[in-house]
Amino acid sequence: MRFTKDHEWVEVDGDVATIGITNYAAQQLGDVVFVDLPSAGKAVKAGEELAVVESVKAASDVYAPVSGEVVEANGEVAEAPETVNAMPEAGGWFVKLKLADPAELDALMDRDAYEAFLATL
Template sequence: MSTIKYTKDHEWIRVDGDVGTVGITDYAQEQLGDVVFVDLPDVGKTITKGGDAAVVESVKAASEIYAPADGEVVETNEALVGEPGLVNSDPAGKGWFLKLKLSDPSQLDALMDEDGYKEFVEGLS
């Protein structure tokens, strides 16, 4: 069974075993507007919690996607290269950015669950 956790920077990570799939939340894609370009990391790259994991460019701005945990990139969503709008149309599904082999799964304990994230977003408005 997979578990989904959320960051205060509006990334989500869906964990299955020791691999986490990373994307941005619906709230984040709404704030960005129409996504026109995604820069994905190289497979094999080691990323650090809170460090840059990817870049997304929209009609409004370019934004960093931060790593929710330490790990090694084991797969990227190449579909986003040709169809970056997937981030807008399906941010929690086909619009994922990368898969990360987690170095320290206990880092996820500090992240929010779905209810905590909803409460966090409600507090932003």
């Protein structure tokens, strides 16, 4: 699993990246009440808005940590947004992307680096 400073995570299986928000992000948001996900087929570039998460506290953009084409959106989080709080780094994933450039993963943090980053916040 790889992480961004914006608290997104990426897990890669072959040429498909599963993307979600971290446990830290889910805790900061509070109770998630709505998730707006992109449709399959949408192309995104690293750093662009990928999804929107609304909680009882605020609405927040989720950015694509890597570039690619959306191959699947997680309908479960759209129908049951509380899944994001319950399992942010598992069943609460947002989308699966077909990677455009696997080398982009090299710019992301591993778990140890992410944990060190969190300690500075």
